[in-house]
Amino acid sequence: xDVLPFVxxxxxxxxxxxxxxxxxxxxxxxxxxxxxxxxxxFYMLGAYLGYQFTVTLGFVPGLILAPAVLGLLGVAFRRLIxxxxxxxxxxxxxxxxxxxxxxxxxxxxxxxxxxAVAYHAPRxxxxxxxxxxxxxxxxxxxxxxxxxxxxxxxxYGLLRFSRVGLILTAAQARPQMVRAMGYDLDHIHDLVFGxxxxxxxxxxxxxxxxxxxxxxxxTLLFVVVxxxxxxxxxxxxxxxxxxxxxxxAAVTYRISLEPVVNSLFGPQERGTFLFxxxxxxxxxxxxxxxxxxxxxxxxxRPRGLMGQRDL
Amino acid sequence: MxxxxxxxxxxAILAVFPVALPWIAPTNATLSIATQMLVWxxxxxxxxxxxxxxxxxxxxxxxFFGAGxxxxxxxxxxxxxxGLLAGLPLWIMPIPAFAxxxxxxxxxxxxxxxxxxxAFVMITMAxxxxxxxxxxxxxxxxxxxxxxxxxxxxxxxxxxxxxxxxQRQAYWLVLAWTALAAGLMWLLTRTAFGQLAAATRENEExxxxxxxxxxxxxxxxxxxxxxxxxxxxxxxxxxxxxVSVEQFSxxxxxxxxxxxxxxxxxxxxxxxxGAVLLSALDKVLPGYTGSWPMYxxxxxxxxxxxxxDGLAGIGKGIAQAFRAxxxxxxxxxxxxxxxxxxxxxxxxxxxxxxxxxxxxSQEAMVVxxxxxxxxxxxxxxxPTYWLLALALIAAGAWGAKHLVPPTKSAGAxxxxx
Numbered sequence: 227x228d229v230l231p232f233v234x235x236x237x238x239x240x241x242x243x244x245x246x247x248x249x250x251x252x253x254x255x256x257x258x259x260x261x262x263x264x265x266x267x268f269y270m271l272g273a274y275l276g277y278q279f280t281v282t283l284g285f286v287p288g289l290i291l292a293p294a295v296l297g298l299l300g301v302a303f304r305r306l307i308x309x310x311x312x313x314x315x316x317x318x319x320x321x322x323x324x325x326x327x328x329x330x331x332x333x334x335x336x337x338x339x340x341x342a343v344a345y346h347a348p349r350x351x352x353x354x355x356x357x358x359x360x361x362x363x364x365x366x367x368x369x370x371x372x373x374x375x376x377x378x379x380x381x382y383g384l385l386r387f388s389r390v391g392l393i394l395t396a397a398q399a400r401p402q403m404v405r406a407m408g409y410d411l412d413h414i415h416d417l418v419f420g421x422x423x424x425x426x427x428x429x430x431x432x433x434x435x436x437x438x439x440x441x442x443x444x445t446l447l448f449v450v451v452x453x454x455x456x457x458x459x460x461x462x463x464x465x466x467x468x469x470x471x472x473x474x475a476a477v478t479y480r481i482s483l484e485p486v487v488n489s490l491f492g493p494q495e496r497g498t499f500l501f502x503x504x505x506x507x508x509x510x511x512x513x514x515x516x517x518x519x520x521x522x523x524x525x526x527r528p529r530g531l532m533g534q535r536d537l
Numbered sequence: 538m539x540x541x542x543x544x545x546x547x548x549a550i551l552a553v554f555p556v557a558l559p560w561i562a563p564t565n566a567t568l569s570i571a572t573q574m575l576v577w578x579x580x581x582x583x584x585x586x587x588x589x590x591x592x593x594x595x596x597x598x599x600x601f602f603g604a605g606x607x608x609x610x611x612x613x614x615x616x617x618x619x620g621l622l623a624g625l626p627l628w629i630m631p632i633p634a635f636a637x638x639x640x641x642x643x644x645x646x647x648x649x650x651x652x653x654x655x656a657f658v659m660i661t662m663a664x665x666x667x668x669x670x671x672x673x674x675x676x677x678x679x680x681x682x683x684x685x686x687x688x689x690x691x692x693x694x695x696x697x698x699x700x701x702x703x704q705r706q707a708y709w710l711v712l713a714w715t716a717l718a719a720g721l722m723w724l725l726t727r728t729a730f731g732q733l734a735a736a737t738r739e740n741e742e743x744x745x746x747x748x749x750x751x752x753x754x755x756x757x758x759x760x761x762x763x764x765x766x767x768x769x770x771x772x773x774x775x776x777x778x779x780v781s782v783e784q785f786s787x788x789x790x791x792x793x794x795x796x797x798x799x800x801x802x803x804x805x806x807x808x809x810x811g812a813v814l815l816s817a818l819d820k821v822l823p824g825y826t827g828s829w830p831m832y833x834x835x836x837x838x839x840x841x842x843x844x845x846d847g848l849a850g851i852g853k854g855i856a857q858a859f860r861a862x863x864x865x866x867x868x869x870x871x872x873x874x875x876x877x878x879x880x881x882x883x884x885x886x887x888x889x890x891x892x893x894x895x896x897x898s899q900e901a902m903v904v905x906x907x908x909x910x911x912x913x914x915x916x917x918x919x920p921t922y923w924l925l926a927l928a929l930i931a932a933g934a935w936g937a938k939h940l941v942p943p944t945k946s947a948g949a950x951x952x953x954x
Contacts, residue, residue, distance in 0.1 A: 261655055310842050316655055317594050321798060322841045324791070328834030336828060336890070339899045445666055445787075452659055499677045506674060514670045517663040524660050525648060536656075 232363075233478050234471065239367055241470025242374035246429035247443065248450035248462045249381060250422020256457015257394050258415050260308065261316065263323040265426065266444035267330035268303075272296040272427025273435045274338050277345045280431070285348050289428065296427035297420035304419045331440050342436035370432050377425055382459055390414060398457075449516040453523045455533025464531060469516055476512030483507065555712055559705040568704045570820045572776045575708075575715040576769055577816040581796035581808035582722045583765030588794065589802030590726065591758040592738030594658050597645060597665040598766055599789035601638040605767025606780040607678070608637030610685045613774070617691035626694045627701050631714050631771040638767015639760045646759035650752050653741065662787070669785050684781025687774060701775070711772045718768055723805055725761065734758050792819075795833060799840050801847025810848050828890050835886065843937075875937065882933025884911070888926040892917035 251265045272292050280288030307326060311319050346352075347366040354362035385391035397404040397411055405411050433439070450469065454461030487494065487504035494501040528536040555575075562568045580602060587593040609630045616625035649660055672679050679685065690702030699706050725731050736744045737751050744751055774780045783789075792815070800811025815833070822829045844850050858868045888910050895908045895917045906916040915922045 261658075307838070307842070317592070317658075318841065318845065320594065320655065320658060321794075322838060325834050325838040325841060328830060329838060332828065332831035332834060336831065336894050337897050339897055341899065445662055448659060448662065497677055499675070502675045502677050510670075510674060514667055517667045517670075520663045521648070521660065521667070524652070524656060524663070528652075528656060 229478060233474050235363060235367075237471035237474035238467060239371055239470070240473055241467035242371055242378075243429050243433055244446070244450060244470055245463050245466035246374050246377060247426050248447050248454070248466060249377070249459060250419075250424075250426050251447050252451045252454060252457055252459065252462045253381075253385075254419055254422050255451060257398060257418055259316070260304075260419075261320045261323065263320060263444065264303070264327040264330055265323075265423070266440040266447060267327040267334070268296060268300060268423050269426040269430055269443070270440040271299070271330055271334050272423070273345075273430030273433075273439065274334050274343070276427065276431035277343050277435045278338075280345060288431070292430060293424035293427035296430075297424035300423035301416045301420045304416065327440065327444070335437050338437075340437045342434070345431045345435045373428065377428070378459070378463055381421075381425070385459065390417070394418065446516055449520045452520050453516075453530055455530030457534065458530065458532040461530055461532035472515055473512055476508040476515075479508065481508045556709075559708055565704045568708050569776070570817055572704070572708045572711050572772075573820060574813045574816045575711045576772045576776055577793075577796065577812040578809050579715050579718045579765060579769035579772060580793050581800070581812035582719055583762050583769060584790075584793040585797045585802055585808045586722065586725065586734075586762035586765065587758055588797050589808070590731065590738065591734040591755060593649075593653065593755065593758070594794070595649075595661045595759075595762075596658065596787050596790045597661040597668065598762070598793055599787065600645070600665060600668045600785050601642050601763035601766035602770040602773070602789060603672070603780075603782075603785035604641040604763075605631075605634035605638040605770030606774045606784050607685065607770075608767065609634040609771035609774045610687045610780050613687040613689065613691065614685070617688065624692070627689055627691070627775065628694060628710055630775065631768045634767045634771030634774075635764045636767070638770065639764035641767070642759045642763020643756070646756045646763075650756040650759060653755075661790075665785070665787050665790065669782070669787075672782050672785055679782050682781070684779055684783075686779040689775050689778055707775055711776060714768065714772055718765055719809070722765060726805055730754070730757065795837055797847075799837060799847055801849030803846050804849040804853070807847050807849035814848075826891065826894070828894050831890055832887075878933050878936025880933075881929050882937055885926050885929025885931075885933055887911065888915065888922065888929065891915075892922060892926065 247266070247269055251262060254260050254262055254265075272295075275295055276288050276292035278288075279291045283291070303326065307322060308319065311322050347369075351366040351369060352364050355365045355368050356363055385394065393404060393409050393411075393414060397409075397414070401411060446469070450462050450465045454463075454465040482504070483506045484504040487500055491500055494504050523530055555571075558571055559568060562571065583601075584595070584598050587595050587598070612622060612625065612630055612633050613627065615622040616627075616630075617623075645664055648664070649657060652660060673681075689707060690700040693700050701707050701710055726735075733744065733749060733754050737749075737754050741751050744754070770780075770784065773784070796811030796815050797808045798811070799815065800809065801807030818833075819829070822832070826832075840847055846853070855872060858872065859865065861868075891908050891910045892915065895903055895905055898905075905918050907914045908917045
């Protein structure tokens, strides 16, 4: 069973990438009360931008430019669209981000086509860093892990120890008071919104750049945000890692109901109800687990793992 | 409701036209689209019981639609076969579908009815995703990718006069059920329960204070919405004669939601307007453009921002402007100005979207310098046309902004805790 370290490493990697996507979403919800359905679509846009910049300018410029452009687009989106809706009506706000998600996703597919594009890290980064039980672990994966961890530390530090973090925390409870003290809350919120998308944009091309990447991930991101607790960075980190590990483990150790059903009722023919039961296995069940978790959390502990207030 | 002569005439036309449609419709395909419109009318109206009336934004409404569609399909197949249900006529199939939808909605409602707002949305999303994954696994019931097919002409009904095989007969059957369902849903808005549901949407605390259980109100609203969604599912099954797991997806729910928002969720006939328009466009437009979802998204966003009450709201606004005292010529002038601005904006957008689609297309045989846009042939590679598109968009936006009275800006936030 020497695949275990590999499962843990790959699970952590998936989890950290998920965290990079969810961080912005949970912060924007926690600090501004905006449920951004378009978050994953912007992330997709970031991925394609990253791909485009990498192809035309190179790996490092792609890594820097795509998040920067995405952050600016995010600020523009907030100023031009979200401001028109206002924050009082959360359902309407949710609807407008839902519509925006559709437009951005379609726009990306319109510009880059409805095919997956090939994004490659530089050859040097695909060399194995070390070898675990006969399986290579490339430098690139380690690089992603390092970037994600660094980002978590940076965002957490910013919120916890900086003046901006202090103002944001205060603004959560008493926005009028913070404004009255002379802080331009709109600009600070722009910063958070932009940064949240920039982080997602950085993660963009790392998982793979394909046309349905946004709709694949958006519900999963909400699971992370809800289960972790709204606005809780650490909660999001923990849930992301757990989901990453579950996902990797389920694929690696494939456990099926088939032996159980077969020993009870004998081998089954295709097309019968028992065959369907027998074909349930961890790979088909694992993608459902996050939503079961979310359902349980919403019903039993609406504030999530580490949230401050109920959803 | 005041029944002035012009109103009565309008109602009479609205009542007679759908019944007479099969004699007017040029082809079976047209009639099939019309049937689809009716199915979506029921679906959108049922969505609006929870959305517009009770204020619950649901992403698992399609599950009830799917439940109804599959219940009806299995019932039809059972009726066509030999067994307990053998010989049941086709026209009563929406009843078991209603029951299936309502039952599913009741089970889901037990989890959902205690929550509102964003929490409600999240739970419906989780439930919808879970349902789709589960259903995907049970090919024995849901038929996997190919789905379950039925033969609606499995026996003759009404003394052997109708078999429901021809599209025309199926259309009338669907029309009859649609009229019944829409009538019942309209009556629902008039009942004490309908008023209570609306009150729960507006101010939950007050309803609770007056001694009502808002949990029960939401649960009942969901069950009724689910039942009518199931009925719509049965009508869909009868029309298409084939149902698949796709029916359960989040996208189906979102499509119903688009209909309610674009048509106008605050008015009873709003969702009907949205359903008729969107289901027709959904069938027709993909033949002309590859970017139909793009336009749908853009229109949806525009409606949300500029006309929160949808097309029905716009219609009401126009009617009010005309009824108000003052110079009619001026009102008409302003309306025409606005309409012109919106048309210019729309044309510019269509031009840009179509050119972008063609330009980025990876197929070799695509002709990039002769893009058909609304009957014109434009050159997507020439900057002139791009500048023209941008100028049209800018001019249209400017016109729309300055010809519409500015709405109250709502940028500043209020504590949301």
